[in-house]
């Protein structure tokens with residue numbers, strides 16, 4: 078049984094109660110152009126945000142909680158069904174920190190491939206003390222070095238959010254997609 082799928086209807090109400098939904102929106106501050114939200118869950122970043130928003134999640138049960146009229150795609154983040162450099166901005170919140178480094182590597186590479194602009198992630202970043210790691214349910218918080226080896230140039234590391242557990246990190250792909258003729 079997929080526990081994540083079974084709990085999907087509870088996810089959004091719970092995240093609103095604990096204040097995550099408000100914190101999460103901070104990832105969009107300064108984002109522009111077309112946006113891909115990887116591991117979007119119920120796609121709350123789509124609400125009233127940008128015109129060209131696409132959410133991807135591997136759980137249909139999560140996507141079915143999302144707002145109508147939004148482009149939501151059921152796919153694995155390690156094999157994104159989009160061409161190189163499709164999106165101006167790629168965002169991701171509370172996805173990478175839940176994965177182990179071996180799972181994150183192909184996801185980060187795929188994000189770099191489809192991004193022609195900026196990556197903005199809100200994730201638990203190492204080093205993180207055991208209490209904060211437990212709050213984030215993160216066995217291994219993301220190391221900035223992982224972004225670099227996956228093809229990202231880290232451009233900013235923001236202030237800690239959500240009781241110091243999540244940090245906004247921005248990055249640009251080190252290899253730019255060839256521009257269309």
Ligand SMILES: C[S@@+](CC[C@H](N)C(=O)[O-])C[C@H]1O[C@@H](n2cnc3c(N)ncnc32)[C@H](O)[C@@H]1O
Pocket residue numbers: 081092101115116117118119133134135136139152153154155169170171172175
């Ligand atoms: C903790 S939720 C975060 C949802 C949303 N981003 C937020 O901040 O509320 C993690 C989401 O990532 C999705 N997910 C986990 N691994 C994934 C993968 N490899 N590809 C696509 N989605 C994935 C899960 O289905 C879940 O909806």
